[in-house]
Amino acid sequence: xxxxxxxxxxxxxxxxxxxxxxxxxxxxxxxxxxxxxxxxxxxxxxxxxxxxxxxxxxxxxxxxxxxxxxxxxxxxxxxxxxxxxxxxxxxxxxxxxxxxxxxxxxxxxxxxxxxxxxxxxxxxxxxxxxxxxxxxxxxxxxxxxxxxxxxxxxxxxxxxxxxxxxxxxxxxxxxxxxxxxxxxxxxxxxxxxxxxxxxxxxxxxxxx
Numbered sequence: 001x002x003x004x005x006x007x008x009x010x011x012x013x014x015x016x017x018x019x020x021x022x023x024x025x026x027x028x029x030x031x032x033x034x035x036x037x038x039x040x041x042x043x044x045x046x047x048x049x050x051x052x053x054x055x056x057x058x059x060x061x062x063x064x065x066x067x068x069x070x071x072x073x074x075x076x077x078x079x080x081x082x083x084x085x086x087x088x089x090x091x092x093x094x095x096x097x098x099x100x101x102x103x104x105x106x107x108x109x110x111x112x113x114x115x116x117x118x119x120x121x122x123x124x125x126x127x128x129x130x131x132x133x134x135x136x137x138x139x140x141x142x143x144x145x146x147x148x149x150x151x152x153x154x155x156x157x158x159x160x161x162x163x164x165x166x167x168x169x170x171x172x173x174x175x176x177x178x179x180x181x182x183x184x185x186x187x188x189x190x191x192x193x194x195x196x197x198x199x200x201x202x203x204x205x206x207x208x
């Protein structure tokens with residue numbers, strides 16, 4: 001009903017008012033098009049901001065990086081501990097295997113001596129038994145010397161590795177101390193930034 005009244009009013013209105021109405025309508029349509037274009041630009045900017053925000057959210061913060069580092073250090077310590085445990089098992093196995101080998105050689109040697117003694121006792125070959133035993137003792141002496149040399153080499157290697165380990169532990173302590181100092185400075189920097197932002201906000205409010 002009101003729409004009908006408006007249409008009648010338009011028809012009944014003087015010619016000048018109709019022209020003025022059409023002019024306002026044209027101006028309105030032009031402003032509406034500009035407004036729609038601005039809305040489209042704003043929507044586009046909002047999409048760009050959303051994409052940038054997602055990228056920013058994907059970047060870990062300093063606190064998250066510190067947490068990641070701590071977790072990696074914990075995992076490294078676990079792996080290192082398991083590696084050392086496994087290494088000890090291997091070393092123990094190798095040691096027992098070598099000990100077993102020496103015991104077998106010793107048993108074979110004793111069996112051989114006992115067998116030869118039974119064979120040569122009461123015969124002329126008994127005179128050669130001391131010389132044969134002496135050769136066996138010399139062979140054992142060479143084996144002992146070789147084992148001692150190997151032991152000395154292993155001791156030197158152990159000492160060298162111990163020196164390297166001590167050096168690495170010193171570097172590790174320096175690293176942890178530096179990381180702690182760095183984190184404290186980062187926290188201090190964040191605190192100063194927050195204070196600065198509060199001062200800026202306060203100054204802006206006062207100026208307003």
